[in-house]
Amino acid sequence: MAKLTERLTPLAVAKCTKPGYYPDGGRLYLAVKASGAKSWIFRYRFGGREREMGLGSITVFSLPEARARANQAAKMLADGLDPMAERDRARAEAKLAAANQLTFDAAAEQYIKSHRAGWKNAKHADQWTNTLATYASPVLGAMPVADVKTEHVMRVLEPIWRDKTETATRLRGRIEGILAWCTVQGFRAGDNPAAWRGHLDQLLPKPSAVAKVENHAALDWRELPAFMPQLRAMPGAGAMLVELCILTACRTSEALLASWSEFDLEARLWTIPASRMKAGKEHRIPLSDAAMALLVRLRGQHNGVLLFPGRAGKPLSNMVGLQLLKRMNRADLTVHGFRSTFRDWAGEATAHPREVIEHALAHLLKDKAEAAYARGDLLAKRRALMADWGVYCTKEATSAAVTPIAAARAAA
Numbered sequence: 001m002a003k004l005t006e007r008l009t010p011l012a013v014a015k016c017t018k019p020g021y022y023p024d025g026g027r028l029y030l031a032v033k034a035s036g037a038k039s040w041i042f043r044y045r046f047g048g049r050e051r052e053m054g055l056g057s058i059t060v061f062s063l064p065e066a067r068a069r070a071n072q073a074a075k076m077l078a079d080g081l082d083p084m085a086e087r088d089r090a091r092a093e094a095k096l097a098a099a100n101q102l103t104f105d106a107a108a109e110q111y112i113k114s115h116r117a118g119w120k121n122a123k124h125a126d127q128w129t130n131t132l133a134t135y136a137s138p139v140l141g142a143m144p145v146a147d148v149k150t151e152h153v154m155r156v157l158e159p160i161w162r163d164k165t166e167t168a169t170r171l172r173g174r175i176e177g178i179l180a181w182c183t184v185q186g187f188r189a190g191d192n193p194a195a196w197r198g199h200l201d202q203l204l205p206k207p208s209a210v211a212k213v214e215n216h217a218a219l220d221w222r223e224l225p226a227f228m229p230q231l232r233a234m235p236g237a238g239a240m241l242v243e244l245c246i247l248t249a250c251r252t253s254e255a256l257l258a259s260w261s262e263f264d265l266e267a268r269l270w271t272i273p274a275s276r277m278k279a280g281k282e283h284r285i286p287l288s289d290a291a292m293a294l295l296v297r298l299r300g301q302h303n304g305v306l307l308f309p310g311r312a313g314k315p316l317s318n319m320v321g322l323q324l325l326k327r328m329n330r331a332d333l334t335v336h337g338f339r340s341t342f343r344d345w346a347g348e349a350t351a352h353p354r355e356v357i358e359h360a361l362a363h364l365l366k367d368k369a370e371a372a373y374a375r376g377d378l379l380a381k382r383r384a385l386m387a388d389w390g391v392y393c394t395k396e397a398t399s400a401a402v403t404p405i406a407a408a409r410a411a412a
Contacts (some may be wrong), residue, residue, distance in 0.1 A: 010063055013038070028070035030058070040066040042073045046082045053084045095186050102187050104140040104148060104178070108132050111178045123318075131171050135160060140175070145182045150193040154203060162210045169207045172196065218337030221345035225395040230328060237308050237316060238324035240298055244307070245321070245335055247291040247393060248386070249342040249360055251278065252335045256315045258307045260299075268292060283362045286383035288390025342389060350388060356381045 008024040016022050021041065022030040029041045040055035055061065055069045073083035108128075116125050139156045140148060153175060160168045176194035183189065194200065219227060228246075231239055244255050254272055263270050268287040277283050287295070298307055310316040321335035339361060346357045359378045 008063060013058060013063055024063075024067065024070075026067070026070055026074060028055075028067060040069070042070050042083065044073070044077055044083065046077065051082075051084060053087070102145055102182070104143050104145055105132075105137055107145045107182050107187065108136075108178050111181050114181075128174055131167065132174060135167075135171055136175060145179065146188045148179060148188070148193060150199070150203075153194045153200070157200075157204065161204055165207050165210050172200065217332055217334050218340035218344075219333055221341050221349065224341060224345070224393060227330075228393055234324060234328060236324070237301070238320040240294060241308050241316065242321050242324055242335055242338075243294055244291070244298075246338045246342075247288060247294060247390060248285045249339055249389070250285065250362075251339070252318060252321055254283075256308060256318060259305050260307065261305070263287075263295065265292070265295065277362060279362060279364050281362075281364075284377055284379055285360075286379065286386045288386045290390035290394050291386075345389070345392065346385065349392075350385070352385045352388070353381070356385055360385055 008022060008030060012022075013030055016030060016032055016038070017036065019032050019034045021043075022032070024030065027043050029043055031039050031041045033039075038058045040058065040061060042053040042055055044051055044053070053073060055066055055073075058066075061069065076083045076086055112125050112128050119125060136156050140152055143152065153172075156175070157168050157172055160171075172194055173196075176192055176196070179188065179192050179194055183192065191199070224246075228243075231243055231246075241252075241255055244250070244258075245252060248255075248270065250272070254276060257276055258270070258272070262272060265287075270285040270287060272283045272285070274280050274282045302309065306315055308316045308320075325331060325333050325335070343357060343361060346352055346360075347354070356378050360382050
């Protein structure tokens with residue numbers, strides 16, 4: 001170790017390897033950690049307290065540069081200022097200046113980038129980007145996040161709150177999340193102007209009070225046997241996608257992202273992982289004879305990972321089903337609407353219990369007491385339900401107008 005009266009040299013700095021403090025004079029020290037890391041330290045006393053201020057690593061600042069930084073700190077001390085407090089103040093001012101430069105659009109981009117990995121669906125990021133670009137950016141986009149106030153958020157939300165309530169509600173939550181991130185990052189301060197409880201709920205009506213219930217256009221279950229041959233006659237993957245959705249009563253997104261690894265054809269079971277389910281819970285779908293026949297046809301199409309691969313190994317567009325229905329001159333229908341067709345058929349034409357039907361649709365039971373008892377997924381009972389559904393979907397159109405099963409059993 002160098003003597004206390006000696007100043008360090010570049011060679012001495014390189015040779016100092018034992019953990020400890022090596023003085024250079026003028027309160028500047030070389031600090032060597034047990035890990036071997038070396039940095040510069042300015043040690044001083046202020047307000048009756050001994051303090052240490054880091055001046056940076058030796059890999060960043062040379063010995064002359066460290067002496068210059070220590071000299072600046074010593075001048076502050078001589079002027080009665082705390083060097084560390086002054087540095088913190090300068091950093092806070094720099095961050096505030098940066099906040100005045102960070103626009104809402106830039107903050108939104110950073111927020112989406114930092115959260116993208118945690119979102120279960122890659123399209124989630126696109127939804128965020130599109131809704132923010134469409135509705136928020138025209139008002140907030142170029143504004144510094146530090147300047148965003150309640151009046152600005154209201155200018156975004158009010159025009160669509162009554163006519164596009166669901167979109168507006170999601171948008172509000174996204175704006176709130178971005179501004180909360182900005183606050184944590186130090187880019188803004190104060191209350192969140194997009195917060196709902198105790199804030200915007202005093203200015204806007206409850207979403208439930210103004211939201212318009214829009215049901216997905218659905219095919220009457222009595223018409224399904226006549227519709228299915230028309231569907232099977234259509235070429236392309238879109239027709240098979242819609243058929244799979246019908247035969248399994250699944251959601252479009254669940255079919256679009258389905259991979260062959262999720263299917264156990266011997267057990268006649270499709271297991272959709274929780275990460276791909278709306279309710280965040282694993283869902284097992286029993287496969288009927290009709291569904292199995294469709295999967296055999298699909299397997300003969302390709303050997304890819306996905307059932308419905310698009311270009312470059314990506315899934316098909318979620319518009320493929322709607323485009324198919326338009327080609328069939330059935331623009332009055334939606335793919336999601338076939339879940340309603342299934343629900344209506346099961347409720348009106350069968351004696352299958354309601355909770356079995358709800359499980360088949362992967363719905364969470366609203367009745368908490370009922371849900372507490374129904375802890376299983378009723379697989380055996382659902383297998384019988386889906387088998388009946390598969391048979392009905394493949395009936396001849398002439399036999400579609402049959403007496404509903406429930407009514408027939410009641411008459412018997």
